[in-house]
Amino acid sequence: MKTLRRLFRQLTSWATSARDEEILQAEIAQHIEMQTAEGLQAGLSPIEARRQALLKFGNAEAIKEIYRDQRGLPFTETLMRDMRHAIRRLRKTPALTGAVILTLALGIGSNTVIFGVIDAILIRPLPYPHAEALVSIWQSAPGLPGVPESIGSSASLYFTYREENRTFEHFGLWSSGGASVTGIAEPEMPRALFVTQGVLDAVGIKPALGRWFSQADDTPGSAETVILTYGYWQRRFAGDTSIIGRTLTIDSRPRMVIGVMPEEFRFQRDPELILPQRFERNQQFLGPFGSLAIARLKPGVTVDQANADVARMSGIWLNAWPPPPGMDRAVFQQARLTSRVLPLKQEVVGDIGPALWVVMGSLALVLLITCANVANLLLVRAEARQQELAIQAALGAGWGRIAREMLMESMTLGMLGGAVGLGLASAALRILVAKGPATLPRLGEIGIDPFVLAFALGVSLLSGALFGVIPVLKYAGPHVATALRGVGRTFSQGRTRHRVRNTLVVVQVALAFVLLVGSGLMIRTFQHLRSVQPGFTRPEEILILHSMIPEAIAKEPELVMRRQNEILDRLAAIPGVSSVGFASAAPLESFLSAAGNPVYAEDKRLAEGQIPAIRQIRRIAPGFFQTMGTRVLAGRDLTWTDLYDKRRVAIVSENLAREWWGDARAALGKRIRESGAADPWREIVGVVENIYDNGVQVKPPEFVYWPALMDRYIWGGENGSAVGTGMFAIRANRTGTESLLAEAQQAIWSVNGRQPVFLVNTLKALYDQSMARTSFTLVMLAIAGGMALMIGIVGIYGVIAYVVSQRTREIGIRTALGAQPAALLRMFVRHGLWLAGVGAALGLVAAAGLTRLMSSLLFGVTALDPVTYAAVTALLVGAAVLVNYLAARRVIAVDPVQAVRAE
C-alpha cells in the first residue's frame, strides 16, 4: 500500500516538478538562514556563521540531485528528458520533420481507418452478449438445379426444430419486410422484422421499456402486438414513454405496443418495427422457405454437434409434414434438402471479408513503404550527424545511450505521425460512415474505440522502431567511434556506403509495383463490369417506388389491377416522364423477391418423379420492359388486354429460351407452367434480353415473366391473383429531383390516400450498389497504389540527388579531366534505372504471388493479367526515368573549379 502510494506520487511527479524544485530551494535557504542565525547568537561573525551553516548542511547540489531522483522514477525521468531533446532536435529541421510526420500520418491514418472498419465488421460484428454461441441455419437443395446455394427455412421446420432439438438454448425464425402504418400523419411503410418467439431471446437484448413477445403473442387469434425500435420510437413518438399500451394501425389491423427496444439493439436490415410471426400449426407444409433461422446454442455445444442435430431433425421433418398443395413429396426427396448450421458472424459479415483484408494488406504495404522512405531520410540525417556522434562517443557516451537517443527520436516521430494520423483517421471514418457503400454491414457502428486507439498507438510505435532501427544499426552500433578516423566528406564514398539506401529504394519500388498491379487489376475488373450490358439502359433516368394496396381498400384481383393501372396513367401524365412500368420487383432487388420455383415446359418430358430447375419468377404489367430499356428479342410485350382478359400468356428471358429451344424465335408459341399440375399451361408470346438481376458479376438468372393479373395461380385465391405490393418504375429526364418524387407520390395518393410508398430508389443507385464492393476496393487500392507510387518516386529522387551531392567532387574532377556532361548524366540515370529495374523485377515476382489472394474480387481478368502487368511496368519505369533524369540533371550544373575547391 505504502509502496504503491509512493509509486503513484513518483509517476505523477512530473506534473508538479517545477514547483517542487522551488519549494525545496526555499526550504534549503530557510534552513541555512536559521543555522546562520544560531551561529550569530553564539557570537560568530556573520561570514563565519554562514560558512559553518553551509558546511553543516553539506553539498546542497548533491542533496538536490538525490531529492530529484527520489521524486520521480529514474526511468520515466530520462525518458521524458530524451523525448524533450528529441523534439528539440526535430524542431531544428522543420521541413524534414514536417515531411516525415505527414507521410507517417498518411500511412498510419489510412491503416487506422481500415482497421476501424475491420474491427467493427470482421472482428466484432455482432453486438450481442456471448455472440459466439449464435448461429444461423440454412437449407440447401443439391438435388435441385437452379436453387440458390442457401435458402431459408419454412414454418414446418420451425415447429420440428423447436420441438425436437437437443442443442439449442433458443431458436426462432425471422423475416424482414415492410409493414404499413396508417392513421398517424402520412401513411408509411417502416422496415419491419417479423419474429417468432425465441429470436429476441436468442440475441439476448432486453427491451428498454415494456416486455418481449411471449408465447401468447405468437398464437393466432390472440390480441396482436408490436415492439418498436429505439430509432422509430424517437422519430415517430419523440420518445414518449406512455406509448406502451397504445394501439397502432399496422397493416390495417390494430396492434398494441408492448415494448421498445434499447438504443444499442441492432438487427440485420435495420428494422424499425418488430412484429410477432404467427404460424397456424395445422396449415403448414414442407415449403415454402421464406424465413431465416437463428439459434443460440446451449453452453458447450459446438457447431458440429448442432449440425449433427439438425441433420437428424431434417429426416423427422421430411416425413412429418405434407408437401405444399400441387407439389409432390418426391420433389422434396429428390431435392435432398439438407440443413446446415453456420456461425451467425459469417452471415453478417458476408462476402466483404476478402475485400477488406486485401485493402488492409495493401495499406500495410503502404506503411512499409513509408517506413522505408522515412528510414532513408533519417539515414541522411544520421550521416550528417556522424561526426557529432563520434565525438559524443569519444567523450564517453556509451553506444547504447547514443542508440537510445536516436531511437527515441524515431519513436517521437512515429508518435507525432500517429497522432496526426489518428486525427485524419477519425475524420475519414466520419466521412466513410456518412458516404460508405451501403453493402458494408454495420456501417453505422464504425468509429474510433479504445481497440482502434490501441492499434494506432501500436502501429505508431512499431513503425517508429522499424524505421528507427536502420540508422541506429548503421551509425550508432558499437563501432560508432571509428567514424572519427574517417575524414568525412573529403573522400569520395565507396559503393558500400549506399548499399542500405539502395536496398530501401528497391524495396519501395517492389512494394509500389505490387500495389499498382493490385489497383490495376481492380480498374480492369471495373471496366469489365461496366461493359456488361445489364439488361436495362440509362439507369440514372429510372425512379423506383414501391407501393402496396392494402387488402382493406381493394381485395378483388381485378380491382387491385385497375387501381395499379390508374396509378400508372397518372404517373405517365407527369411532365417529363417518358414511360412507366409496373412489376412485382425491380431489377437488382433479388433480396426482396422469393427464391423462385420450378418451371415446366410442355414439350420437355421429365423422368418419373423428376422435377425441373428453379427459375426466377417476376410478374409484370405492359410497359415494364420499355421503361427498363430491356429489348424484346422475339415476339411481343404483354398488353392490357392480355391482363384484363386473363389470357394465359408468358414472356421468358433469352437464356431460358436458348436452354430449352436453342433460339429466341423457337420459344414463341411453346407452353410452360409453374410448379405443378394445379397451374395451367401458358403460352410464350415474347422473349426478352437477359437481366443481370443478381449484379453484373453474376451470371444472369433465367426468368419467367407472368402477367400481373392472372385467372388461376398456385399462389393466388379462387378469383385469380393480382400483384398488390409491387414497384412502379418511372423513366423521366427529371429523375433524382425532389419535385418528381413529390409529384409521383401525389399521383399515387390521388388514387388512394391511404397507400404507403416505400423503398424509393433510382435504378442507378441499385446498379451502383451491386458494384459497391468492387468500387470500394478499387478506390481504396487506387489510393494505396497512388501513395505507393508517389512515395517510391520521392525515394528514388532522394537517393539519386543525394548520391549526386555526395559525389560532387568526383564529378568536378571527371569534368575537369574532360568527361562529357551527357555521359555523366547517363551514368547517374543508369544507377537510378538499375534500382528501379531491380525493384520492378522483384515486385513482379511478389505481385504474381500476392495478387492471387484477391482473385475472388476480380471479374473478367485473371490475377496474372498481362495487360495490367505491362502497363504497371511501363508506368513505373517511365516514372523512374523521368525522376532520375530530374535528379541527375544537377550533375551538369556542377562547376569543376568550385567542386574541387569546395572542400
Place this chain on the structure above:
Amino acid sequence: MKETDVRQGTLALMVLKTLDVLGPLHGYAIARRIEQISEDLLTVNQGTLYPVLLKLAQEGSVASEWGASENNRKARFYRLTRQGRKQLQAEARSWEQTAAIIERFFAVKAQNLK
C-alpha cells in the same frame, strides 16, 4: 548504496519519532533535535534530511504545510499523519526486535571468547 539505505531507514525512523514526540516541526528544528538527542554522534549532513522527508511525504507518513517559525519566518512544517504513526509503531517494534537480536548475538560472542 546499501549503506545509504540503512542510514536512510534509521534516519526516517528518527524523523518519525521526533515528530511524534514534539509535534509539527520545520526541517531545521528536526535536524537540530536529532543532533541533540544523538549528541552529535550521528555526523550526518543536515541536508540529507530533505530527501528522507520527501520519501516519507510520498509514502503518506508525514504531511507538510507552510507556517510561521518561532521568529516569524515562513517555514515548511512537517507533521505525523495517522499512517505515519502506524508506521512508527511498526518500525519501532521491528527495530527493538532487531536491536535485541543483535545484542544477544554480541553477548553470545563475548561468552564464547572467555
